[in-house]
Amino acid sequence: MKTSTASLLALATAVSALPAPSQKRACDAPVTLSGTENPFTKYTLHPNSFYRAEVEAAVEAITDASLKETAAKVADVGSFLWLDTIANIEKLKTELATEIPCENILGLVVYDLPGRDCAAKASNGELAVGEIDRYKTEYIDVIAGILKENPNQAFALIIEPDSLPNLVTNIDEQACQASATGYREGVAYALTELNLDNVIMYMDAGHGGWLGWDANIKPGAEELAAVYKDAGSPSQLRGISTNIAGWNSFDLSPGEFSDATDAPYNKAQNEKQYTTLFGAALQTAGMPNHAIVDTGRNGVTGLREEWGHWCNVNGAGFGARPTAETGSDLVDAFVWGKPGGESDGTSDESATRYDSFCGLSDAYKPSPEAGQWNQAYFEMLLKNAKPAF
Template sequence: MKYQYSALLALAASAIAAPPSPPVQQVAPRKAAAACTSAVTLDASTNVFKTHKLHAHPFYRQEVEAAVKAISDPSLAASAAKVADVGSFLWIDSIENIAKVAPAIADTPCTDILGLVIYDLPGRDCAAKASNGELKVGELDKYKTQYIDPIVKLLKANPNTAFALLIEPDSLPNLVTNSDKEACKNSASGYRDGVAYALKNLNLPNVVMYIDAGHGGWLGWDANLQPGADELAKAYKAAGSPKQVRGIATNTAGWNAWDQSPGEFSSSSDAKYNKCQNEKIYVDTFAPLLKSAGMPSHAIVDTGRNGVTGLRKEWGDWCNVKGAGFGVRPTADTGDELVDAFVWSKPGGESDGTSDSSATRYDSFCGKDDAFIPSPEAGTWNQAYFEALVANAKPSF
């Protein structure tokens, strides 16, 4: 949707996070022998991505390698094969998928940091259908005891591995902009309590955490910046201001350019109400507000699918954007002191949602003119879309 100034205080920004991922499959670790021989301690007052490489975990590697076998064009297949070596975050988006953590740890060498997305709040993604989760509103105790607590136990049992955690995409931003939606009203207390519980209990020496902060087209509007900073800082403080929180994650599973100028939607009639026309401006604008609110303000930015811009008709279009390409590979060389790293948060190739309008979890954004059609259910591999991401990658593989 194109956000109008008259509705800024109650934006209906749809979910842009990656939807549930495929069920757990067995994978064999490749680098177990290179694991650290002593406990890892991460200093969250520093940029840990300067000393640790984001790990190319085995589950995405497995998907990519299977996809390469299905590509008939030798040149495209060769480029696609290189995607398997790109570090990316592993989405722990269900209780079942906690089982992916142990084999991913076994695959992670001492030089790397394993990225995990913590993503299973009750009433998840209250403003969208495609990525609704398994836990219902009111099941906060289940979230704590059956989801967060087992993850904490696993991370404590593996002190020799470094972890970067991206905390609950879309949750707190939805409370800022979708407070008028009944589903978000009902989810609000669970989101706030759940995020605080996760931050408090995952505050471990070998962990660094980033709280999801949407993107410049969401919380970057003039009327949303301060409320957004206050909402995130409130959760951070409710958790006891955990020292392993480094700051925020932006553009998660998103499409926004890092530093395109003028911005992709700078010519829109309502652009004057949003100066955050790219993610660099958004981070640089949002960070001081976070700091003033008493929260760490460094960031990681998802560049996994933002290689091509000018594809969306409106800023809020989030589902399987047609013509998209893989973006800049993960790196700590961002050119901005506030941005620790460009990362790949979204598993490129996994669908954002189905284009089948008869499906239970169909979201109208997945049937828009600028969405790739046909697309399967959220989290399901879309071979044609993956091949397009490779073909359109900037920089190319």
């Protein structure tokens, strides 16, 4: 997975650019959300101050007047805030000290499982396999406490991108075998402890080019549903998140890889088809099946050589802005999950966290470490945005 952890310098810069803390609460009364209703028909995804600070710094670095004016508009787009380390929980506290309009819902990515991203290198986490107690007490419990302290704020949570999908397709890898118990226990714990009235949760389900294969849909749905049931079937779990930090089109037809020799084995050629097919399997398995889909960087298709190429895809562009108008009863909203401009991983082959996917011919180079800002890549996303800003 493509972590959004910024460097310490970038974090310090972002924090220094934040508005002064305010005592104003999001709403005058406690927020009550329902797992049976789409929250995005009532709430707008909040443009968090950390991404805004990154974008505003990027705007200052642009010399072309026209592009500068266009780039400034990106700061107003709602996006999810990644809590991808224990230390980054401070971002949540800082964000809640700013003025968040009552009609906005704050999106958070819960992403710090022990042995995180067992099948990748670029976004390995801080917690080692077996450190499930630290995950519970130092991470989930702290987040839950903050959410409880802010009952007047609405929250939308993406729970642990890539974790359970890895147990479906990469379980042959030793690292994923070692992480499996912690993944299941950790996600179930997160679902249980974060099951609060002012919270709606979406458990991550990869994307159509991952669990969308005919052979993966049923076991994938059963894997997620089993964890959901282990968590006590939490009422605030609305369904799944898909294409987080991904590149798949929502409704391109025929699909991007429909001409591939193995296309007959994957009917989920776009995310709309995937949410329909996987959603049906989830319903059969006994789990809520609504979805949110990341459209933050999927404005341009036909760039990847294979489905699984995930790192800094060259030629990409910003996609549809967050909205509840998706044209699908199963899809609650298009969202911006990955902060466009933050790197997926370094292209430096000598780096400790270098992942070979970041060195492929369809990956943008040069690229810095995962989570660090890439100005040239941001400008490329902006120029290639569909729809244009």
